[in-house]
Amino acid sequence: DAKTTQPNSMESNEEEPVHLPCNHSTISGTDYIHWYRQLPSQGPEYVIHGLTSNVNNRMASLAIAEDRKSSTLILHRATLRDAAVYYCILRDVGDSSYKLIFGSGTRLLVRP
Amino acid sequence: NAGVMQNPRHLVRRRGQEARLRCSPMKGHSHVYWYRQLPEEGLKFMVYLQKENIIDESGMPKERFSAEFPKEGPSILRIQQVVRGDSAAYFCASSTGPSSEQFFGPGTRLTVL
Numbered sequence: 001d002a003k004t005t006q007p008n009s010m011e012s013n014e015e016e017p018v019h020l021p022c023n024h025s026t027i028s029g030t031d032y033i034h035w036y037r038q039l040p041s042q043g044p045e046y047v048i049h050g051l052t053s054n055v056n057n058r059m060a061s062l063a064i065a066e067d068r069k070s071s072t073l074i075l076h077r078a079t080l081r082d083a084a085v086y087y088c089i090l091r092d093v094g095d096s097s098y099k100l101i102f103g104s105g106t107r108l109l110v111r112p
Numbered sequence: 113n114a115g116v117m118q119n120p121r122h123l124v125r126r127r128g129q130e131a132r133l134r135c136s137p138m139k140g141h142s143h144v145y146w147y148r149q150l151p152e153e154g155l156k157f158m159v160y161l162q163k164e165n166i167i168d169e170s171g172m173p174k175e176r177f178s179a180e181f182p183k184e185g186p187s188i189l190r191i192q193q194v195v196r197g198d199s200a201a202y203f204c205a206s207s208t209g210p211s212s213e214q215f216f217g218p219g220t221r222l223t224v225l
Contacts, residue, residue, distance in 0.1 A: 043116075044216045093211060098160075100205075102147075
């Protein structure tokens with residue numbers, strides 16, 4: 001079972017920042033926080049991941065709470081192409097298969 | 113560098129037939145994962161393979177499903193005697209190692225009549 005909790009859906013206006021929250025209160029010390037997104041009719045796409053410190057890449061930023069029990073994916077300027085289901089996933093480095101366990105994710109709607 | 117390739121993209125089978133889904137990982141990737149997505153649901157892990165070895169098949173149904181990743185050629189997910197409940201999108205992902213980012217293919221959409 002997924003170890004994360006996300007809102008079912010969120011809406012945003014184009015060109016505005018979006019903050020997608022994720023709760024993972026049972027996170028262990030060996031869990032990395034990963035975000036993937038799935039555009040309509042496509043396979044999932046890696047977005048970003050982190051362990052303890054905040055992370056930035058060309059797609060997004062990841063803000064991780066000090067106690068690691070929650071995190072927020074930040075899209076700095078939403079575009080229509082960012083409309084997708086966003087999945088927050090914990091990957092345990094102690095798990096030999098490193099499989100991804102997907103929850104139901106957050107469906108992001110972007111208004112023009 | 114071509115991405116993960118899956119074929120066919122769409123597959124229609126009648127109940128009782130066999131379905132063979134193929135996945136060609138990205139160049140240089142020797143780790144392959146298969147996931148299944150039922151309509152309106154999230155993806156569920158099925159199996160993780162390295163070249164010629166099954167590492168984790170904890171998500172595979174006990175009967176009718178099998179997977180392989182031979183030394184040469186694509187990874188194959190095989191479903192024997194398909195039933196309507198097997199209708200789903202099947203995604204393959206590949207990576208350079210177990211802790212690395214997974215790159216997903218476009219999926220094969222299986223419809224069982």
